[in-house]
Amino acid sequence: MIALIGMGHEFFIWFVYLPLLQSHSDEYKTSFKDILKSFAKSPIIISIIAAIILNKAGLAAAVRENYISGGFITAVQWFSSVTIAVVLLVLGASLKFDHIKIGRSLKFLLLRFIIVGAAALAAFFAVDHIIPGLPELFPYAWLTFFLLPPPYIIPIYVPDEHKEENVFLSNTIMLYTLFSLAVFVVILFIKPPVL
Numbered sequence: 001m002i003a004l005i006g007m008g009h010e011f012f013i014w015f016v017y018l019p020l021l022q023s024h025s026d027e028y029k030t031s032f033k034d035i036l037k038s039f040a041k042s043p044i045i046i047s048i049i050a051a052i053i054l055n056k057a058g059l060a061a062a063v064r065e066n067y068i069s070g071g072f073i074t075a076v077q078w079f080s081s082v083t084i085a086v087v088l089l090v091l092g093a094s095l096k097f098d099h100i101k102i103g104r105s106l107k108f109l110l111l112r113f114i115i116v117g118a119a120a121l122a123a124f125f126a127v128d129h130i131i132p133g134l135p136e137l138f139p140y141a142w143l144t145f146f147l148l149p150p151p152y153i154i155p156i157y158v159p160d161e162h163k164e165e166n167v168f169l170s171n172t173i174m175l176y177t178l179f180s181l182a183v184f185v186v187i188l189f190i191k192p193p194v195l
Helices: 002-023 032-041 043-056 060-065 067-094 102-130 138-147 163-190
Strands: none
Touching (some): 060 067
8 A cells, every 4th residue: 555655756766856946957867768777777666566567477486485585575674673763863863053043944844734724624625535444654654645745856956056945944954854753653653554
């Protein structure tokens, strides 16, 4: 379920969000063909498509039971459990406290959270109405993607002459990441999913 939502998320990032960002930057402008190539080469896209194909072909269990591929999956799962900690370390190390404009960042954070939250609820009820009988984990998968902070690629496409805006965006995204994690932990504490 999360993989399917992730596929839609990746389509949006590669074919809508990224081209819009690049349209405002002379340095990073690219063609649709280049975007398509980058999309096809994305490890995330390759992983999601491979997982869906294996699952639909009924080979998922065989892959897990094989000692080589099963060991690889176990190793990936182990690394994924420490990825969040590593990401937070990197974010914390790059956070520039002396340049953070808390008021401005909080206004952006709360405004985005309210708008995205309202859109998420409306879209969820629409999907739930159109497709009844969704799995119990679907709301958590849906919630996870809507709680995500703005993409980390945004500061990359800010022109060099706008250094102050770049610092603001980087710091705000980092603060939003911490905020998203806190909200998600609170929700899981109040209503943990039944696995």
